[in-house]
Structure formats: structure tokens, C-alpha cells
Amino acid sequence: MTARAEGTFTVASWDEQTYQDLDGKGKLTRAKVGYRLSGDIEGEATWEALMFYRADGTAEYTGLQHVSAQIAGRSGTCVMVADGAFADGAASGNWRVIPGSGTGGLAGLRGSGTSVATSTPPGTFTFDYELD
Numbered sequence: 001m002t003a004r005a006e007g008t009f010t011v012a013s014w015d016e017q018t019y020q021d022l023d024g025k026g027k028l029t030r031a032k033v034g035y036r037l038s039g040d041i042e043g044e045a046t047w048e049a050l051m052f053y054r055a056d057g058t059a060e061y062t063g064l065q066h067v068s069a070q071i072a073g074r075s076g077t078c079v080m081v082a083d084g085a086f087a088d089g090a091a092s093g094n095w096r097v098i099p100g101s102g103t104g105g106l107a108g109l110r111g112s113g114t115s116v117a118t119s120t121p122p123g124t125f126t127f128d129y130e131l132d
Contacts, residue, residue, distance in 0.1 A: 002111075002130055005071060007039015008122035009115065016051070026054045031063075041127060043069025047082055059086040065095060069106075072131060076104030084115075091117045097129070108132030 016031035028050070035045040049063030062083035069075070079101035084093030096112035111129025 002128050003072065005040030005113075005127040005129065006125065007037060007041055008124055009035045009037050009045075009117075010122045011117075012036050012044070024055065026052060028052055031061075037067075037069055037125075038122075039125075041067075041069050041071050041125075043067060045069070049082070057086075060084075061086070061091075061093075064098075071106060071109070071127075071129070074105030074131065076102055076106030076109075078102040078106050078109050089118055091115075091123075093117075095127075106131070 013034035020028040045067045047065040051061040065082045082095040102109035113127030115125040117123030
């Protein structure tokens with residue numbers, strides 16, 4: 001049976017470096033980001049991301065996120081693919097658990113979610129999941 005988790009997140013750290021400028025038409029960057037999760041998921045996450053910024057400041061991003069958290073009273077870790085876009089002052093993301101990546105109480109975790117962050121913290125998330 002699928003359950004839904006909802007909550008908020010705050011950015012605890014952000015280290016982003018440009019690795020290629022694209023002749024005035026944007027840039028490519030690499031970022032390592034730390035998050036704190038609150039609500040139906042309590043814990044922390046680190047995200048390694050690659051980003052493409054257009055000259056107008058909008059962006060697309062993708063990466064892997066390692067989550068160490070408690071979900072439905074069960075503690076463990078998992079890895080998620082997280083990608084999305086930044087436009088109109090909001091970063092909207094999608095993420096999904098990589099099958100077989102769950103450990104501890106989160107072994108067997110399956111699911112996907114969405115997140116939205118603006119310049120005014122905290123961001124919000126929803127996560128639809130199944131847990132063996």
C-alpha cells in the first residue's frame with residue numbers, strides 16, 4: 001500500500017563551482033548540497049548535482065542524493081535520483097529512490113516525490129512510497 005509523506009526542508013550547505021562557461025550562453029556547474037528534512041521524513045540528505053544555467057538565469061539540474069532519515073518510524077539510508085529546473089524564482093524537483101539502495105529500516109523502500117524551493121525557506125516536499 002502506498003503512503004504519502006509531506007514536510008519541509010532547509011538547505012544546510014551549498015558548495016557550487018563552475019566547470020565550464022559556454023561562450024556567454026550559460027554555464028555548467030557542479031554542486032554539493034546538504035539538506036535537513038522535517039515532517040513525515042526526519043533526517044538529512046546530501047546531493048551531488050550537475051547544473052546547466054542558461055544566459056537568462058534559468059537552469060536544469062540532475063544528480064544523486066544520499067538520504068539518512070526516519071520514515072514511518074523506521075531509520076536507514078537510501079539513494080535517490082533528483083532532477084528538476086529553476087525558473088521564475090522557484091526550484092522544482094522530482095526524485096525517486098534507486099531500487100535496492102535502501103539500508104537498515106529503509107531496506108526495500110520504493111517511491112518518488114517532488115519538491116519546491118523559493119528564496120523564502122523552508123522548501124516543501126511530498127513523497128509517495130512503499131516500505132516492505
